[in-house]
Amino acid sequence: MTPQPIVLPPLSSSRPAIGAPVPTGWPLLRLGFRPFYLGAAVFGALAVPLWIALYLGALRTGLAIPPLLWHAHEMLFGFAAAVIIGFLMTAGKAWTGLATPRGATLGVLAGLWLAARFAALVAPYPVYAALDILLLPLVAAVLVRVLLRAGNRRNLPLAGMLLLLALANLLFHLSVSGSISLSPLLPLHAGLALVVLIECVMGGRVIPAFTMSARPGLKLTAEPVLERSVLSVTALALGLWIFVPARPATGLVFALAAALHALRQWHWQPWGTRKRPILWILHAAYAWIALGFGLLALAQNGLIGETAGIHALAVGATGGLIIGMVTRTARGHTGRSLQVTKAEVLAYALVMVAAVLRVLATLVDPGWLRPSLILAAATWGAAFAIYAGVYGPWLLRARADGRDG
Numbered sequence: 001m002t003p004q005p006i007v008l009p010p011l012s013s014s015r016p017a018i019g020a021p022v023p024t025g026w027p028l029l030r031l032g033f034r035p036f037y038l039g040a041a042v043f044g045a046l047a048v049p050l051w052i053a054l055y056l057g058a059l060r061t062g063l064a065i066p067p068l069l070w071h072a073h074e075m076l077f078g079f080a081a082a083v084i085i086g087f088l089m090t091a092g093k094a095w096t097g098l099a100t101p102r103g104a105t106l107g108v109l110a111g112l113w114l115a116a117r118f119a120a121l122v123a124p125y126p127v128y129a130a131l132d133i134l135l136l137p138l139v140a141a142v143l144v145r146v147l148l149r150a151g152n153r154r155n156l157p158l159a160g161m162l163l164l165l166a167l168a169n170l171l172f173h174l175s176v177s178g179s180i181s182l183s184p185l186l187p188l189h190a191g192l193a194l195v196v197l198i199e200c201v202m203g204g205r206v207i208p209a210f211t212m213s214a215r216p217g218l219k220l221t222a223e224p225v226l227e228r229s230v231l232s233v234t235a236l237a238l239g240l241w242i243f244v245p246a247r248p249a250t251g252l253v254f255a256l257a258a259a260l261h262a263l264r265q266w267h268w269q270p271w272g273t274r275k276r277p278i279l280w281i282l283h284a285a286y287a288w289i290a291l292g293f294g295l296l297a298l299a300q301n302g303l304i305g306e307t308a309g310i311h312a313l314a315v316g317a318t319g320g321l322i323i324g325m326v327t328r329t330a331r332g333h334t335g336r337s338l339q340v341t342k343a344e345v346l347a348y349a350l351v352m353v354a355a356v357l358r359v360l361a362t363l364v365d366p367g368w369l370r371p372s373l374i375l376a377a378a379t380w381g382a383a384f385a386i387y388a389g390v391y392g393p394w395l396l397r398a399r400a401d402g403r404d405g
Helices: 033-055 067-096 103-122 125-150 156-176 185-214 224-243 248-267 277-300 306-333 342-360 366-396
Strands: none
Touching: 033 067, 033 103, 033 306, 033 366, 067 103, 067 125, 067 156, 067 185, 067 306, 103 125, 125 156, 156 185, 185 224, 185 248, 185 277, 185 306, 224 248, 224 277, 248 277, 277 306, 277 342, 306 342, 306 366, 342 366
C-alpha cells in the first residue's frame, strides 16, 4: 500500500475570512482554549505543590476525598481534562467551520470546571462529585453535535474517547462513594489510559505535521500498517493493564507497544528539531510514551513498581505534550509568532526535569524520595506558573492581529 501524506487541518488561519464578524464580548470567552488553558495552568502550578505539602504532612485541609485520590483524580480529570477540552473545542471550530461555545455558554462550562476544583477543597463530597461529573458529558455532546452537523466523522473517535473519559470519571465517584464495589484506582488507571490514547492519536497528527511545517522540503509520510499497529497494540496493552491482573503476557504487549512508538517517532526525524524548542518539546514529551510503556512492561514482571511507568506517562508524556501544545496553539490563536522566548524554553525544561525527578524518585534509594518529590513539585509548579505569567495577559486580551477568537 502506498504511504499516504500526513495532512492536518489547521487550527487557525493566518488570514481573516472575508466579511468576518467584528470580535465582540470578553476576549477570555471568545474561544475554548482561552479559559481552559489559563485555568489548567494556574491549577497545575498550585495543585502539585499542594499535594506534596499534604503528602509530607506539612499542611492539612478538608479535602472531600483522601489526598492521594484527590491528587490522582485532579491531575487527570481536572488539569489534563481542561487542556483536552480547551483544545478540542478550539480545534472543532477549525475542523468544521462551525461555531463552538463562546460567551456566556463557554463561561458556564469554564465556571463548572472551576467550581468542581474548589468544591473538592471546601464542599461536601456529594456536591463535589455532582459538579465534577457534569462537565465532560456536556463537552462531548457539544463536540459530537458540531462534528455531525459538519459531516466530519473522522474526528468522532475523539468525541468517543471524551465520553469514555466521562464514564471513567463517573465510575471513580461511584467507587469512592461506595455505590459500587470497585477500587477507585481502576477508573483512575482507565482515565490515564484514555488520556494517553488521545495523545497517541493527536500526536500522530500534529507532531509530524508541525515538524514538516518548520523544515521546508521535509516530507513525512504516514505508514498505514505502522499507524494501525501502534494504535491497536497501544489500546491492547492499556486494556490488559486495566482489566487483567499483572502478568508477563501484558508485559510483552507493553514492550511491543514501546518498540512501535519508538519506531513511529523515528520516522518523524526528531533529531532535526533540536534548534526549535516549540518542536523539540513535543518530540521529547512523546518519547516518554515509549519509556513509560517500557517501565510498565518491567512492572508487569514484578521487576519494579508501577508508579514509575505511571508517572512517566502522566508527568513526562502528558505534562510535556500539554506544555508544548498550550504554548504553540495559544500563540497561533492569539495572533502571535511561533517563536518562543527563553521563558517558555525554561518552562519546557522544567517539566522535563520534573518528569525525570518523579520517575527516579521510585527507582533509586528510598532516601532520595522526599527531596525528589519536593524538587519535582517545585519544577512542575514553576513551569506552569511561567506559562500563566506569560500567556495569562494574552488570553485575557483580544488577538494581536484584531481577528476574532
